[in-house]
Amino acid sequence: MPAYLQKELILPCGAILANRIAKSAMSENLSPINHKPNEPIIRLYQRWAEGGAGLILTGNVMVNRNAIAEPGNILVEDKSDLDMLKKWAAVVKNTNLHLWPQINHPGRQAMGAINKKVYAPSAIKTDVKGLSILFKTPQPLEESEILDIIERFGNTALILKEAGFTGVQIHAAHGYLVSQFLSPLTNQRTDQWGGNLENRARFVIEIYRNIRRKVGDDFPIGIKINSADFQRGGFTEEESMEVVQLLDQEGIDLIEVSGGTYEQPAMIGANVRESTKAREAYFIDYVGKIRKSLKAPLMLTGGFRTVSTMEDALAEEELDVVGIARPFTVYPDLAKDILSGQLDQVSVPTPKIGMKMLDSTGFVDLKWHEIHIHRLGKGKTPNPNLGASGVIWHNTSVMLKKLVFGRV
Numbered sequence: 001m002p003a004y005l006q007k008e009l010i011l012p013c014g015a016i017l018a019n020r021i022a023k024s025a026m027s028e029n030l031s032p033i034n035h036k037p038n039e040p041i042i043r044l045y046q047r048w049a050e051g052g053a054g055l056i057l058t059g060n061v062m063v064n065r066n067a068i069a070e071p072g073n074i075l076v077e078d079k080s081d082l083d084m085l086k087k088w089a090a091v092v093k094n095t096n097l098h099l100w101p102q103i104n105h106p107g108r109q110a111m112g113a114i115n116k117k118v119y120a121p122s123a124i125k126t127d128v129k130g131l132s133i134l135f136k137t138p139q140p141l142e143e144s145e146i147l148d149i150i151e152r153f154g155n156t157a158l159i160l161k162e163a164g165f166t167g168v169q170i171h172a173a174h175g176y177l178v179s180q181f182l183s184p185l186t187n188q189r190t191d192q193w194g195g196n197l198e199n200r201a202r203f204v205i206e207i208y209r210n211i212r213r214k215v216g217d218d219f220p221i222g223i224k225i226n227s228a229d230f231q232r233g234g235f236t237e238e239e240s241m242e243v244v245q246l247l248d249q250e251g252i253d254l255i256e257v258s259g260g261t262y263e264q265p266a267m268i269g270a271n272v273r274e275s276t277k278a279r280e281a282y283f284i285d286y287v288g289k290i291r292k293s294l295k296a297p298l299m300l301t302g303g304f305r306t307v308s309t310m311e312d313a314l315a316e317e318e319l320d321v322v323g324i325a326r327p328f329t330v331y332p333d334l335a336k337d338i339l340s341g342q343l344d345q346v347s348v349p350t351p352k353i354g355m356k357m358l359d360s361t362g363f364v365d366l367k368w369h370e371i372h373i374h375r376l377g378k379g380k381t382p383n384p385n386l387g388a389s390g391v392i393w394h395n396t397s398v399m400l401k402k403l404v405f406g407r408v
Contacts, residue, residue, distance in 0.1 A: 005019060013220050015218070016096075020321050021053045025171070026329070027059040028041060028059045029072030035075035040377030042091065045099065049095065051336055052339060058100070059102060061101045061103050062077075067119065068114055068115060069109060069176070076159055077156060085165075100220065102171050104171035105149055109175055111135070112135050120180050121180050122187055122194075153170065161215050167220030172226075184235070187200050205246060256298075256299040283302055299319065301325060308344065310322045327348050332382070368386070
């Protein structure tokens with residue numbers, strides 16, 4: 001049985017993770033058209049809680065009804081759904097597991113069809129090859145609107161704490177709003193929120209401080225941040241290291257490292273060298289450079305597939321938590337099977353439909369795994385042998401159900 005993956009981890013705030021495996025965040029797209037939590041999302045997370053990961057991170061929870069990333073995102077901006085949120089949080093009640101919602105604002109990556117207006121640091125449109133029609137040119141945020149968003153992150157975190165969730169994660173990666181402020185490619189402001197790195201990092205620092213003031217010192221706050229954007233002129237590895245060190249000084253409880261954006265989706269292995277995939281941990285070089293300068297624990301997500309690689313990374317103190325995402329959609333008992341010694345390797349297919357425009361963006365891969373998320377939400381078992389041909393039908397079906405019936 002794996003020795004290091006089974007170890008507890010004490011976070012800076014004093015909370016304890018029961019083991020070193022985390023189910024990293026994936027967008028569920030399970031909410032009805034009203035963006036409320038529902039029975040399928042509770043059923044899904046009940047199933048994942050049974051799977052035994054020490055930390056379970058939810059997909060995007062939006063902080064503003066006027067800024068929704070996808071049609072099925074859950075929104076938490078007031079207490080109107082507190083009873084259902086309590087039911088959701090209760091899936092880990094009386095266990096030693098953690099369930100943290102990932103709170104987010106999409107900025108320019110909000111889908112144009114479901115948002116009247118789109119807001120970002122600067123008026124720079126998301127440009128995904130073949131899919132740019134889905135996005136609008138954003139309006140630059142006024143300072144009062146920036147301050148409002150900072151406040152919303154804190155309010156959402158406080159509501160989630162009241163509901164019984166055991167922590168929260170700030171989504172500062174993958175090209176969403178916080179990531180947009182950090183990148184000089186998408187943040188071309190000339191006020192105190194743009195320009196040099198200190199100004200570009202101000203937004204995420206103030207979000208963290210606002211949440212901390214509201215939830216207190218003993219409630220875990222994590223962050224997901226890019227090692228880099230992998231875009232020319234974007235957020236660099238060196239800049240990322242500086243921001244991570246600032247967050248560490250502020251007292252952040254867990255730093256999850258990822259990378260990429262909609263335009264360059266390195267987080268799902270798109271355009272990642274085969275040698276890097278073979279090594280498994282996509283962003284391990286970055287972690288090795290930053291590890292010794294931090295007090296906060298590090299979590300790395302992206303590419304882990306063999307238990308021996310996970311164990312080696314922990315044994316050599318390259319990181320503290322192993323993040324795994326897509327395999328959990330097909331193998332919900334993944335953590336339990338790894339920790340019991342029943343599983344030493346996991347593999348998931350990379351489905352393609354033969355349309356380079358869609359295959360290269362990672363769209364098909366993401367939607368294939370979404371099918372399995374929906375199966376789990378309906379109480380069904382996953383089907384690892386499912387072909388990619390059902391992806392388009394699934395996506396169309398989900399959209400029609402939302403629009404016609406208001407549900408998935």
